[in-house]
Amino acid sequence: MEFADLNISYSAIAPEIITSLTGVAIMLIDAFSKQGARRTNALVAIIGFGLTLAALAGLWTGTWTPFGGDYFSGMVVVDHMRLIFSFIIVIVGILAVLLAGQFLKDEELPAGEFFSLVMFASAGMLMMASAGDLVMVFLGLETTSIATYILAGYRKYDVRANESSLKYFLLGSFATAFLLYGIALVYGATGTTNIVGIQKAIASGAINYPPLLLIGAAMMLVGFGFKIASAPFHLWTPDVYEGAPTLVTAFMATGPKAAVFAAFLRVFAVGFSSPTTGVGETLQETWVSVLAVIAVLTMTIGNVVALTQKNIKRMLAYSSIAHAGYALVGFVTGDFGPVAFYLLAYAVMNIGAFAVIQMLARPGDRKTEISDYAGVGFETPLLSFSLAIFLLSLAGIPPTGGFIAKFFVFRSAWESTPGLRWLVIVAVINSIISIYYYLYPIIVMFFRPLPAGFSKPKVGAGVTAVLVLTLAGVFFLGLMPDRVLGALNQGRGAARVAIQEAFR
Amino acid sequence: MRTFYQNPETIIVNALLLFQQAASTALPGPDSATPPVFSYLPIALFLIVAAAFPGVALLVLRAVRPQVYGPQKMMPYECGLDPIRDARERFSVRFYIIAMLFLIFDVETVFLLPWAIAFDRLALFGLIEMIIFVGILVVGYYYAWRKGALNWV
Numbered sequence: 001m002e003f004a005d006l007n008i009s010y011s012a013i014a015p016e017i018i019t020s021l022t023g024v025a026i027m028l029i030d031a032f033s034k035q036g037a038r039r040t041n042a043l044v045a046i047i048g049f050g051l052t053l054a055a056l057a058g059l060w061t062g063t064w065t066p067f068g069g070d071y072f073s074g075m076v077v078v079d080h081m082r083l084i085f086s087f088i089i090v091i092v093g094i095l096a097v098l099l100a101g102q103f104l105k106d107e108e109l110p111a112g113e114f115f116s117l118v119m120f121a122s123a124g125m126l127m128m129a130s131a132g133d134l135v136m137v138f139l140g141l142e143t144t145s146i147a148t149y150i151l152a153g154y155r156k157y158d159v160r161a162n163e164s165s166l167k168y169f170l171l172g173s174f175a176t177a178f179l180l181y182g183i184a185l186v187y188g189a190t191g192t193t194n195i196v197g198i199q200k201a202i203a204s205g206a207i208n209y210p211p212l213l214l215i216g217a218a219m220m221l222v223g224f225g226f227k228i229a230s231a232p233f234h235l236w237t238p239d240v241y242e243g244a245p246t247l248v249t250a251f252m253a254t255g256p257k258a259a260v261f262a263a264f265l266r267v268f269a270v271g272f273s274s275p276t277t278g279v280g281e282t283l284q285e286t287w288v289s290v291l292a293v294i295a296v297l298t299m300t301i302g303n304v305v306a307l308t309q310k311n312i313k314r315m316l317a318y319s320s321i322a323h324a325g326y327a328l329v330g331f332v333t334g335d336f337g338p339v340a341f342y343l344l345a346y347a348v349m350n351i352g353a354f355a356v357i358q359m360l361a362r363p364g365d366r367k368t369e370i371s372d373y374a375g376v377g378f379e380t381p382l383l384s385f386s387l388a389i390f391l392l393s394l395a396g397i398p399p400t401g402g403f404i405a406k407f408f409v410f411r412s413a414w415e416s417t418p419g420l421r422w423l424v425i426v427a428v429i430n431s432i433i434s435i436y437y438y439l440y441p442i443i444v445m446f447f448r449p450l451p452a453g454f455s456k457p458k459v460g461a462g463v464t465a466v467l468v469l470t471l472a473g474v475f476f477l478g479l480m481p482d483r484v485l486g487a488l489n490q491g492r493g494a495a496r497v498a499i500q501e502a503f504r
Numbered sequence: 505m506r507t508f509y510q511n512p513e514t515i516i517v518n519a520l521l522l523f524q525q526a527a528s529t530a531l532p533g534p535d536s537a538t539p540p541v542f543s544y545l546p547i548a549l550f551l552i553v554a555a556a557f558p559g560v561a562l563l564v565l566r567a568v569r570p571q572v573y574g575p576q577k578m579m580p581y582e583c584g585l586d587p588i589r590d591a592r593e594r595f596s597v598r599f600y601i602i603a604m605l606f607l608i609f610d611v612e613t614v615f616l617l618p619w620a621i622a623f624d625r626l627a628l629f630g631l632i633e634m635i636i637f638v639g640i641l642v643v644g645y646y647y648a649w650r651k652g653a654l655n656w657v
Contacts, residue, residue, distance in 0.1 A: 008629075024643055031650035 005073060011064040012071040012078050014055040015086055016126045019093075022048025023119030030112020038104055038111035042462075045097045045115040049122075052090050056083055070132050074194040077132035077266075080490060081336045085129040085262035088344050092255035093122040095351045095469065099247045099358065101462040106363040107155065107245075114154060118251070121147035125259035134183045134193040137263045141179065141227065144256050145172050152244040152252065158364070164243025171226070171236045179223025185216030195271040202283065203274040210279040217272055217283055221290060224267070227260040230328060231297035234321045241317035246365055249313060250354030253320045254347035261327060261339055269334050291328060292423050298325030299430040306437045312357055313368050315437060319394060320350070322434060329427045330409040333416045337488040338409040344484065345393075345405035345477050352470030353390035356383045359457045370441050375450025382459065386467050388442045393474050395438035396431050401477030406431060408485070601653045605645070612641050 010017065025048075026041050033040070058064050065071070065078050096118055104111045124143025131137040149172065153165025187193050189212040190201035207213055226233040241249045268287060274280035302322030309315035323346050330338035360376065360383060361368045377384045393400035406427075414424045459467075477484065619626065619634050626633075648654065 024640065027647050028643060031647045 007069070007071050007073060009065050009069075009071045011055075011059070012069075012076050013130070014059070014064075015052045015090075016123050016130065018048060018052045018055055019119050019123040019126060022051075023116040023123065026112055026116040026119060030110075030116070038101065041111050041115045042097055042101050045119060046094065048119060049090055049094045049097065052122075052126075053087075056086050056090065059083055070196070074196070075133045075136045076130050078130075080487075081262065081266070081340070082130045084336070084340045084488065085258055085343075086126050088258045088340065088347055089122055089125045089129060089255055091344075092251065092258070092347050092351065093118060095347075095355075095466050096247065096251040096255070098462045098466045098469075099250070099351070099355055102460040103245060103247045103358065105460075109154060114151070117147045117151050121151070121251075122255065125255055128259040129262040131263055131266065132195055134186065134195065134198075134267065137267065138176075138180060138183060140259070141176065141263070144259060145176065145227075148248075148252055148256060151248045152240060154245055154248060155364075158243075160243035160365075161245065162243075164240045167236055167243075168240045175223050175226030175233065178219050178226070182216045182219030182221075182223060185212050185219065187216075189213035189216060195266055198271040199274055202272070202280040205278055205280075207279050210282075213279060214283060214286065217268075217287060218290075220267060221287060221294075224260060224264040225294060228257055228264065228324045228327075229298075229321050230294050230324050231301050231321070232294070234298065234301065237321055238314045238317040241320065242311060242313045242368075246313065246354050246358035246361060246368075249317075250351045250358075253317075253354075254343075254350050257320075257324065258340075258343040258347060261331075261343060262336075265331065265336050265339060269331070269336070273334070288332060288420075292332060292420055295325050295328035295332070295423060296426050298322065298328060299427060300325075303430050303433045303437075306434070309437070310370055311368050312370050312373070312441060313365075315370070315441075316350070316353065316357075319434065319437070322430065323350075323394075325430070326406060326409060326427055329413050329423055332420050332423065333409075333412045335412065335416070337485075338412045341477075341481075341484060341488060342405040342409050345401035345474075348470050348473035348477065349390045349393040349400070349402055352467060352474065353387060353394065355463055355466045355470065356387040356390070359383055359459055359463060360387075362457060370444055373441055373444045374448035375445070376454070377446035379450060379454060380456055380459075382464075382467065383457070384445045386471060388445070389471060389474060391438040391442060393478070395435045397435075399475070399478045401474045401481075404478055404481045408481075598656060601648075605648060605653070608641060608644065612638065 022044060026044050029037055029040055029044060059078060060080075060083050067079055070077050097115065100111075100114055100118070103109075104114060121144050124140045124145075124147065127140030127143060128137060129140075131140055149165055149169045152168050153161050155161040183193065186198060189207050189209060190198045191206075191208065192198060192201060201207065202213070222233065226236075229237040241253065244252065268291075272283055272287060274284065299322050302318045302320075302325060306315050306318035306322065309318060323342075327339050327342045327346070330342055357368065358365075360373065360380075389400065393402035396402045396406040398404075410424050410427060413427075414421055615637065616634070619630055623630060
């Protein structure tokens with residue numbers, strides 16, 4: 001390959017460059033300053049994310065780099081799907097930074113490392129969203145994972161945080177190994193790691209050894225399935241989410257999940273989709289069926305086990321598993337629109353809910369049992385009413401964003417793939433089950449007596465900003481979804497609509 | 505003149521090379537229709553030889569070596585330290601941080617080498633990219649320094 005074929009375009013990776021540089025800048029500021037410069041670092045992080053948003057908006061107009069091109073010899077793609085997922089990731093990052101100020105101040109933890117790790121994790125997620133090549137997917141996944149392993153154990157002297165971090169690290173590395181081995185086998189079968197190249201190789205039937213491709217795809221499914229916490233690979237989720245600092249849980253459950261879904265969609269709905277006869281057809285029908293089963297398992301296990309949880313963080317961990325299942329229902333439409341909208345709505349309402357939990361749990365995450373919420377309803381109206389709205393949104397009650405997201409996912413799955421309508425029915429039954437455990441904390445908050453010795457948590461400016469933003473987001477997505485849906489429709493067809501063809 | 509009695513490992517290396525040649529010529533290359541798995545046959549042969557080499561050496565030495573035992577000799581080898589004592593004591597993990605820093609610069613060298621080989625083709629672009637790469641590592645090193653990772657406590 002010649003140098004010119006690389007097709008280098010710095011504007012195509014401007015968001016990734018900006019987030020990484022901000023991370024490095026925060027590290028340097030932290031190293032230069034004598035005392036931990038918490039406020040400066042938070043400000044720099046917010047500015048960095050602001051510039052990233054500007055770069056994404058610039059890419060969205062299509063004037064910097066034309067759409068549909070692949071840059072760095074196919075490593076980076078510029079299309080609507082990438083940009084929409086990148087927007088979700090940056091929104092999650094901004095909310096996490098806003099929440100972090102109070103967390104770091106209350107618990108007297110070092111600030112520089114936290115913000116730079118959030119920046120590096122976000123850079124990895126952006127890489128995953130923009131990956132046009134399996135190598136790039138892996139690189140982004142590792143960058144994100146390593147940063148989140150550390151963030152999960154950020155309370156260095158807390159046993160639960162250590163458990164969470166170590167568990168996440170060991171199981172996460174194991175899953176990454178699966179993904180990597182899958183990539184190697186797919187490369188062996190198709191002779192390329194480029195996702196579009198894989199699709200072309202499968203369509204042309206030029207596969208070295210077909211079982212190799214199927215095994216490779218299965219292993220990649222395991223790797224991705226672990227990272228999005230889908231059902232047979234979900235066992236790490238409750239322990240990790242419970243032990244990690246609440247803010248980190250909110251970050252882990254939303255950002256990396258969205259990014260992995262982006263890569264997952266691109267690899268499977270683009271790379272492994274070719275409705276030709278032969279290996280391609282077998283492969284596609286197999287992974288769609290497997291994914292449908294995984295979606296059913298994920299939703300059912302998540303919701304049913306969440307019913308019996310006594311700890312609110314564990315409950316939301318199982319709820320996060322269930323939500324991954326709903327998003328997988330959107331996956332079978334083969335279009336990224338429903339999945340992206342779902343993950344956006346989930347990110348907004350979940351971070352909002354965790355922001356309230358962080359406040360009510362007090363420094364050190366001491367009060368996370370649902371019984372600790374008895375009677376707080378009218379004592380701290382801002383927190384309790386916000387939590388009630390976020391829980392109703394997670395349950396999918398109109399007029400919140402959660403309702404529209406579920407509606408959009410279920411409707412498009414129902415209309416696009418008649419062969420998989422049973423999946424939508426299972427999903428609807430599941431969301432009815434879920435209403436019980438979402439309503440239970442609300443009842444405890446408002447209708448149980450307040451125990452003696454309750455002291456109001458002090459809600460800082462950052463957390464208030466997050467609550468206002470997420471509440472606005474929940475109602476914006478619930479009442480005026482047309483703008484976001486319009487943006488999603490603009491990018492339709494960027495991800496291939498292949499699955500319908502298999503199941504029509 | 506050095507004969508094979510003086511350095512027996514050359515025989516093994518030559519034998520391995522012969523093995524590899526035989527394996528790669530006897531089987532068709534990756535261009536043909538055979539599954540790519542078979543082109544890994546040389547690796548399998550290497551594995552067998554690698555397992556056999558220490559095994560044979562141990563067996564032969566067992567027969568040949570003089571057998572003298574003493575209390576000092578029966579002690580587990582532990583870099584000159586007394587290996588048996590209470591495990592519950594504090595020890596500095598500084599070695600670990602030094603090893604991590606070493607690893608960073610080790611990996612840097614791994615990346616510098618291919619760049620140096622393709623230096624003329626990558627031209628100015630490659631030089632600038634490499635300066636950025638080394639710059640990032642310098643930032644990391646400086647960070648570790650400021651944070652006191654190099655202070656021996």
